[in-house]
Amino acid sequence: MAASLGSQGRKRPAVAEAVVAARAGKRARGLGRRRLVAHLDVDCFYAQSEEIADPALVGKPVGVKQKYLLVTCNYVARSMGVAKMSKVADALRICPTLHVVNGEDLTRYREASAAICAALRTALDSVAARLGLARVPVEKLVLDELYMDLSSVVAGLEAAPQVATSVLAAGAAVEAVHVLGPGPGGCGWVALESCDRSLALAAAVLAMARADIKAATGFTTSGGVGSSKLAAKLASQAHKPAQLSAMGDAALVHSVTGIGYATRKMLRSELSVETVAELRKFDAAFLARFFGEAKARWLYQVARGVDNDPVVDTVAGDGGGGGNGVPRPKSMSVEDSFRGCSDWANVSTRLHLLAGDLAARMVADAAAFSRRACKMRVSFRSAGTRRSASKTSALPTELGAMYTFPVRDDNGSPLTGASSALEVYAAVIARHGVKLVKRAIGSGSFALTLLGLTVLDFEPLSATPSRALTSFLAPPMPSAEPPAPSVRAKAVHFKGQARLLPPPAAPCSPPRAKAGAAAVPKPLAHSPPLRSRPRLLTSFAAHLPSRPAPELALAPAPALASDPATKSSADPRDRSIGPIRCPDCKRAVAVADVAAHAAMHERKAKATLDGFFCKPT
């Protein structure tokens, strides 16, 4: 399908239609000649969520753990030498005052993420409305990252010069803009053609959005603006918060989103490529020998700063998607890891627990999006291996009843208690999961270290789009019969109920679109030299027509704790504790030296970054 032509790498056929729409819309409206994309990244999302949930934590070092791993921590903790993805025990030795919160249950983070999405949607809807423009596409990448296509907003501002001028002239909303122009040697990286002004306008809009998110949810964010998703994302990571940057020539290939461990290894060992500039020496046909056609083409383009991946509007308000501000996931999963699980009773118990969580999310998903899953998958990992395996099958047919209400027990009595019904569903899923695992690993002995459940392949729940669904999660009606007795897995047969919804007549997902054979594009022409960057001074909103002067002042930068290098070293007692392996360089570091060591890494990283990014003159 032609839709995929300009998309690279990991662009998913599943959104091909949305991609077409995005492109067509852009062309049809004849908007600005170039895109302006913004990327927002919530600062240390899990840790910040915990601070917001418990304000007593603010100012203290906070880490979030999953199992024995500290998956993230706040900036206070980082300044004390605590590293993300270190072991909890190591982190506590480095920083005994660290507040460790368990983050294995993602529910709160999902909720926080939805609130952030909703706040952003509201902010951008308001801007668009005041400028008389259509919706701004907002795409959620993961829980804590969003892309926006601000092209139309910037074009709208440029069409209203007094407003735009007012926005720009008034001032200090945004910090300096860091851009790297094409070098004299002719290896221009990012096509930040022409005017800084539109870039600055985009930055101003982004600043407003950040402020609104902060006001509505309390979360601070970092942002980047660029001519593509790639550029915007790199920018948001380069200078935090809310400055603008574009990737430079010397950037390591691995800093490019989409080039991961395997690709970097291949580039390094086979082609001796470490930097983007070096990658640019190879043409697509040659790269294809190592990476396959599609990825080679993507690498070729990305090395030249070309990234046409559109922002797909997945974050709906009330409009397109249904579901308040939450994009539709294509799959939902739960998993848990553990030390050893060698008998079927244990497997069953664990799957029941997982299935309970999943069933609740499935019901909420059904209510939000009017759809149901057609397939389920069980994943498991055996001790000694790092790989996990999986088995996929249709959802048990009894689960057709999950989306109709009331559900009846064996005696034909309706189940009115939501939690009871959920137990039933969970039991059905879990028992089927056990069967699948059994089918996969047979009857011998086993030792599992991970179990997971996924549901996927959603289909619309069109027939009788149930009020029943909404009542499902509600507490039992006062007039209803007494709550059903606790239902055990045994009671799950559903008799006639199982056939309330017939099995899907059509395949659940459309056939995958095929990417057309795209010609390898020519490298971009070089951009003209950049002029000096304007500094923006004030809040955006005040310069929009008729916006009731809100407190939209820029959110303060997230408090960066004091310079780690100046901190006094740790308690001498720490000398008695064994050295800790640095997660970055793998060297053993004495506890007392950890903060200094971390500071060293930070300085190094910053120096490297500064090499990549050109500060405004």
Place this chain on the structure above:
DNA sequence: TGGGGTCCT
């Protein structure tokens, strides 16, 4: 190295 996700082969 967790507990999620996406897409490609």
Place this chain on the structure above:
DNA sequence: AGGACCC
């Protein structure tokens, strides 16, 4: 079903 990528 597995592998790559992302956070």
